[in-house]
Amino acid sequence: MEKIIEESKQGESLVLEQKKENTKKLFIESYGCAMNFSDSEVVASILTNEGFNTTQNLEEADLVLVNTCSIRDKAEQTIRKRLEKYNAVKKINPKMKVGVLGCMAERLKNQFLEEEKIVDLVVGPDAYKDLPSLLQEVDEGRDAINVILSKEETYGDIAPIRLNSNGITAFVSITRGCDNMCTFCVVPFTRGRERSREPQSIIAEIEQLWKSGYKEVTLLGQNVDSYLWYGGGLKKDFVKATDMQKATAVDFAQLLAMTAQAFPKMRFRFSTSNPQDMHEDVFHVIAKHNNVCNHIHLPVQSGSTRVLKEMNRQHTREEYMALIDKIRTILPNCSISQDMITGFPTETEEDHKDTLTLMEYVKYNFGYMYAYSERPGTMAARKMEDDVPEVVKKRRLQEVVDMQQKHSLERSQEFIGQVVEVLIEKESKKSETHWSGSNSQSITVVFPKGDYKIGEFVNVKITDCTSATLKGEAIGYSDMN
Incomplete structure (x- = not known):
């Protein structure tokens, strides 16, 4: 996936x-x-x-x-x-x-x-x-x-109508487009260059959600870490901004802090991050505000520096590992998840082993993994031969998935005996007597319903787990209610 x-x-x-x-x-x-x-x-x-x-x-x-x-x-x-x-x-x-x-x-x-x-x-x-x-x-x-791609359009002035919503969690877009020309990705060609949305329109949308009873917002963008508002225009044109625009610009760490401070009883997540654009300031904002979730989705795609260069990922294996070390230091309770591609053009067995050893180093909480498939219009499709046989891609993918399953179980087991804060989102799929929700680390938690209701923040003591789900007993409401 x-x-x-x-x-x-x-x-x-x-x-x-x-x-x-x-x-x-x-x-x-x-x-x-x-x-x-x-x-x-x-x-x-x-x-x-x-x-x-x-x-x-x-x-x-x-x-x-x-x-x-x-x-x-x-x-x-x-x-x-x-x-x-x-x-x-x-x-x-x-x-x-x-x-x-x-x-x-x-x-x-x-x-x-x-x-x-x-x-x-x-x-x-x-x-x-x-x-x-x-x-x-x-x-x-x-x-x-x-199908004209705009330099300005962010839909900041349109109040979205929530679709199929649980009335508890919502996405709020903060950027559109992407400037990172990863060779496997078609997004820059279908969604255009990156531009950010005016901070006050983001705050206004969140305020409307808060008034409507929503309890959690995910700030959304192809690359949230490079959010930069300086009065409008493309991210790449920031170099041409006036001194006043540069002095009053708002970056992602500042936006995240603004939202957390403005809505202290609302929980915040963000997705997606890019390693080369992620700054330490964001980690300190997460550490400071207990309503910003302790989860960072940090796509890596490959553990091989050589393949990362072929993908135009703009960071090396070592730089990625250094970023992981920084997260672990500043946010010891933070979960980290990944995206991984197996069988990218020219990938060797040595490159694949680099991916497995990187996974061993990080021990991700969960991940989204798939075999490379050539997408028309991408740089890889134009300039690279899809030369890894399908059977090899699938075998490597299975090895990556198996390792992630092992690490997911290990990470889940670390929660046993802990008390975690859970936002109740829905009834459990497997039992109508249990609630299901997520903790700060974006792990699903199920527990007996008791007298609790959807939309409430509950403290749950974890007693058991699978690789993907924590199980426990509610012991009372959290301070977020």
């Missing part, structure tokens, strides 16, 4: 509160990363104001949208199958319009609209505000397309 793909959420359709005055029906499905699910909330907000109510009944929809992912071949194949399904329904309901949003829209616009003629509407990640005029084009019988 890959970190940003939440397998349990793939293909979720959006359900919103119905407005009586709205007469049109919208069916919207999301695939891929947390950013896509967050973007679907922005789209829903825009279309609610255009007279649409959401439906889970595909057959009755006037407009069907699928928010897409280009990060893995499997995701693209799934979406193509969904488009076939939509078009089968369209034959029964000819007034239905079909649109593709997100990263695949940007990458495959010509195939979808002109060659295959399977959609009416193609909208890239930066063009959602243009949806009303694009829909008008479709209503007038023309195909509509906007």
